[in-house]
Amino acid sequence: xxxxxxxNEKNLVYQPxxxxxxxAFNFCPGCGHGTVVRLVMEVVxxxxxxSDVIGISPVGxxxxxxxxxxxxxxxxxxxRATAVATGLKRVLPDKFVFTYQGDxxxxxxxxxxxxxxxxxxxxxxVIYVNNGTYGMTGGQMAPTTIPxxxxxxxxxxxxxxxxxxxxxxxxxxxxxDGACYVTRxxxxxxxxxxxxxxxxxxxxxxxKLKRGxxxxxxxxxxxxxxxxxxxxxxxxxxxxxxxxxPLGDLKVMNGQT
Amino acid sequence: MAKxxxxxxxxxxxxKGCSVCVANCPQQVIALxxxxxxxxxYYAEMAFADKCTGCVxxxxxxxxxxxxxxxxxVEN
Numbered sequence: 001x002x003x004x005x006x007x008n009e010k011n012l013v014y015q016p017x018x019x020x021x022x023x024a025f026n027f028c029p030g031c032g033h034g035t036v037v038r039l040v041m042e043v044v045x046x047x048x049x050x051s052d053v054i055g056i057s058p059v060g061x062x063x064x065x066x067x068x069x070x071x072x073x074x075x076x077x078x079x080r081a082t083a084v085a086t087g088l089k090r091v092l093p094d095k096f097v098f099t100y101q102g103d104x105x106x107x108x109x110x111x112x113x114x115x116x117x118x119x120x121x122x123x124x125x126v127i128y129v130n131n132g133t134y135g136m137t138g139g140q141m142a143p144t145t146i147p148x149x150x151x152x153x154x155x156x157x158x159x160x161x162x163x164x165x166x167x168x169x170x171x172x173x174x175x176x177d178g179a180c181y182v183t184r185x186x187x188x189x190x191x192x193x194x195x196x197x198x199x200x201x202x203x204x205x206x207x208k209l210k211r212g213x214x215x216x217x218x219x220x221x222x223x224x225x226x227x228x229x230x231x232x233x234x235x236x237x238x239x240x241x242x243x244x245x246p247l248g249d250l251k252v253m254n255g256q257t
Numbered sequence: 258m259a260k261x262x263x264x265x266x267x268x269x270x271x272x273k274g275c276s277v278c279v280a281n282c283p284q285q286v287i288a289l290x291x292x293x294x295x296x297x298x299y300y301a302e303m304a305f306a307d308k309c310t311g312c313v314x315x316x317x318x319x320x321x322x323x324x325x326x327x328x329x330x331v332e333n
Contacts, residue, residue: 001331003306006264011329014313016322025321029298030275034320190281190314230275 017041019050019070026064030230032220033061035187036129036196037068040100043200044071053096054088056081058110060102061136062129079110082117085124096207098125103144104134107169111143114169121178121212125203128170128215131222132241139225143167146244151225166244170217174250180212182251186219186242188234199249211253219245263311263328265303271323272300278315278324284308287315 019041025034044053050071057065059078066073076084081099089097106114106128114126133151134140141151141158146166148157158166174182181203185196196218203214219241223233265287272294278301279287288304301323303309311328 001262001329003264003303006262006327006329007266008327008329011264011327012325013311013328014316014324014326016316016325020322024271027320029273029320030277031320034322035318038320038322187318190318193317230277231280234277 017045019045020068021070023067025068027061028222028224030221030223030233031061031135032131032187032218033129035193036127036218036220037065037100039187039193039197039200040098040127041069041071043197043204044096046201047204049096049204052094053098054092056085056088056097056099058099058101058105059136060105060134062100062102062105063136065100079105079108080113081105081110082122082124082126083113085126086117086120086122089122089124093123096125096204098127098204100127101129102135103128103130103132104136104142107167108143111167111169115172115176118173118179118213118215119176121180123207123210124213125200125207126213126215127200127203128217129220130170130217130245131220131225132166133222133225135222135225139222139227144169146240149240168245170215170245170250173213173215176213178212179215179251180253181206181214181216181249183215183249184217184219184245184247186237186247188221188237192247217245219247260331260333261310261328262307262331263309263326264306265309265311265315266325266327267301267303268323268325269294269300270296271321272298273321274298274300275320276301277318277320281314281318283312283314284310
């Protein structure tokens with residue numbers, strides 16, 4: 001059978017979500033952000049909630065989300081996505097509201113907003129992409145940078161004696177009563193991508209059931225910031241990031257799938 | 258015995274040549290081509306088409322959503 005015969009509408013098993021505008025992603029080649037951006041729309045498409053979902057993108061690599069999504073997206077100030085989501089969800093409680101944030105946004109300037117929104121148990125989904133660096137501004141050290149990791153502002157590696165310890169904000173959120181689902185996933189292999197998609201689905205389903213805040217961390221590479229190739233950075237992430245940020249569910253309320 | 262055949266279509270303009278699909282293809286079907294797209298990236302293409310099983314791994318790992326996958330069962 002010729003390849004041209006196989007490429008036929010009736011044999012189609014996978015295509016990128018129709019809720020993406022078709023604009024090329026502005027992320028660096030091989031960046032896990034693109035995978036997460038795509039997965040969110042796949043979940044929204046599967047749940048058929050595209051007319052009821054509102055995304056909030058703050059500052060960072062997530063900033064141009066509105067260019068890629070055929071849904072409503074609000075651009076929030078740096079770190080304030082969960083505060084904007086709180087207001088939005090309270091005014092429009094029937095809408096699905098999610099925030100898409102990086103670690104420089106959620107775990108640094110937005111720590112207060114994040115912790116208090118999760119503690120209040122706002123019925124929103126927080127998607128947190130953690131690459132251990134400020135990717136957009138040139139790979140500076142972030143609160144999540146792991147010990148010994150070289151960045152443009154810690155060229156000899158992060159020294160915990162002078163620069164402090166990395167912040168595991170997902171663990172903090174898991175300890176809050178308002179959070180109903182807290183998980184840490186990755187997108188470096190096809191199996192990990194499938195698990196992340198399931199986690200995102202659960203996080204959106206929880207909004208329908210009004211359970212509280214769902215928090216999905218995705219550990220991701222930033223090879224431009226880490227000065228590696230995409231494949232090298234995925235390997236480095238497995239060897240160095242995962243021991244510090246172990247994957248898996250941190251909190252699952254009874255009755256969740 | 259029935260055989261599964263697959264095929265992928267790469268959107269050359271969206272592909273940035275990151276090679277993540279090349280490394281994650283269990284059948285080693287994909288390779289970067291020798292031509293560049295309008296942005297100057299060597300884009301991925303199906304180098305060994307007859308080995309593709311349409312497993313979708315390349316498409317779900319693709320950070321740019323550039324790959325569509327087709328699969329068909331061939332009766333011998």
